[in-house]
Amino acid sequence: MEIGEIETAKKRCKSVIRTIEKLPLSTTITASCRRTLLKLASSELSFLSSLSTDSSPPPLSVNIGHIESVVRVLQLPSITGVSRVCKPLPLPIGGVHVDLVCTLGKVPVWIIVSDRNPRYISWSGDRHGSKGLKSRIEQVLAAAHSTTTLKPSSVILFFANGLPSSVYEKLKVEFGAVYFNFFSSDFAMFDFDCEEMVEGEWINVERTRSYEEAVSVEIKLIDRCDDSLEPEAVVQAEVTELSQNDAFSSVISSMSLLGEDCLINFDTTALVALVSGISNGCAERIVDTPEIELEEKFKGNTVFVIDQAKSEIEKPVLVKMGTVLSGKRGIVCKSVLSEFKELVSMYAGPNEKLRAEHLLKSLMVVNDNPTERVMGLPTTRKLAMKNKIVFGTGDRWRAPTLTANMAFVRAVAQSGMSLSTIDHSPRALTADLPSSTSTFFFV
Structure with a gap:
């Protein structure tokens, strides 16, 4: 590798590091996954930097292309619930390396990324000791079948530089692989640009990467069709007793009452946040009240009340809820419905109760029916049984769960499982007004 090639690779490392740093710290990618990617890219940059003073460095292969490709896949809008990146999975038969564990099209998948030149993709191995693509796939599929909790619906192979037709035919015949086109439209937007800082501004200095030749294939493991999914009850309602101009009414009216293509699963924290007085006008009054009175x-x-009120003023919950829920149909499982009704009857004020009534009329009630993979998680303090039922039922319906229970979400991600969730800030039932007789319930 020439000095010029090393400098180009270093620029690519710096560019991908900046991209990783900008990846959202949300349920799309965990902080742990982002740290892993930064460590890989930084290690590659350090290695390249150590060679830059050598006048005649030896030939070497670099890993920056693989890191670039993984990051580009992460940026696709269709990728959510990323729980593991470029790490072996902890499985009973031993660790197996998977580049991405995530959710795609509402189902869990494993993604293997290859940055190899298509000419050097070997099916059965080569004289240099490489085991070949066939052996790698067999190992991954064996691992997938060895687990219930982490088992993906499919394994997707992404070849960043293309795939020989002869290799695809072998994938098709021996593993039932089919071409998978979800990358085609998304990747058209992504050319990898190398950037450099000049006088305080980032400028484009060289276009180094295109994915026009990229090919992806899918090996299906699970048929996710489930004819047993039946709602317990469906009640449609019109918000007639609340002001059509307030934020709560706008959120409810924006939701769809028909169809099952775009579902959102509500846990108890989400229901409480929607109807809470803090979310519906009490926040400023709480902040303006002298602390001694609070x-x-x-x-x-008191500290929780003030923190939630300040959070509401800075980032109103109903604004995010409106964006998330618009055009979606809400579902709620029976255990959440029962818990929410009990909390409202005990702690809610008149306005909160009225909002709760209208909210429940707009939701589809479904039976508790969690998936085996979620129920297979060990029951611990953070992975409580009641939460596994709620989130597992959302998983059964292929609906992301709207939640403020980030302890559960983090614990699931730490297990290696990809689970589709949407976070929101927690809010409390406040009995509407901060009076001396108010009782508060916190979630």
């Missing part, structure tokens, strides 16, 4: 009214919960 201490008298809220006792040991």
Whole structure:
């Protein structure tokens, strides 16, 4: 590798590091996954930098192309719920390397990324000791079949530089692989640009990467069709008793009451946040109230009340809810419905109860029916049984769960499982007004 090639590779490392740093810290990719990617890219940059002073460096292969390709896949809008990146999966038969564990099209998948030149993709191995693509796939599929909790619906192979037709035919015959086109439209937007800082501004200095030749194939493992999914009850309602101009009414009216293509699963925290007085006009009054009065009214919960009120003023929950829920149909499982009704009857004020009534009329109630993979997670303090039922039922319906229970979400991600969720800030039932007789419930 020439000095010029090393410098180009270093620029590519710096560019991909900036891209990784900008990846959203949300349920799309965990902080742990982002740290892993940064460590890989930074290690590659350090290795290349150590060679830059050598006047005649030896030939070497670099890994930056593989890292670039993984990051580009991560940026696709269709990729969500990323729980593991470029790490072996902890499985009973031993670790197996998977580049991405994520959710795609509402189902869990494993993605293997190859940056190899198509001419050097070997099916059965080569004289240099490489085991070949066939052996790699057999190992991955064996691992997938060895687990219930982490088992993907399919394994997707992404070849960043293309795939020989002869190799595809072998994939098709021996593993039932088919071409998979979800990358084609998304990748048209992505050319990898190398950037450099000049006088405080980033400028484009060289276009180094295109994915026009990229090919992806899918090996299906699970048929996700489930004819047993039946709603317990469906009740449609019109918001007639609430002001059509307030944020809550706008959110409810924006939701769809028909169809099952775009579903959102509500847990208890989401229902409470929607109807809470803090989310619906009490936040500024709480912040403006002298702290000594709040201490008298809220006792040991004062800090939580103030924090939630400040959070609401900075980032109103209903604004995000409106964006997330618009055009979607909400579902709620029976256990959540029962818990929410009990909490409302005990802690909600008149306005919160009215909002709760209208909210429940707009949702489809479904039976508790969690998937085996979620129920297969060990039951712990953070992975409580009631939460596995709620999130597992959403998984059964292929609906992301709207939740403020980030402890559960993080615990699931740490297990290696990809689970589709959407986070929101927690809010409390406040009995509407901060009066001396108010009782508060926190989620």
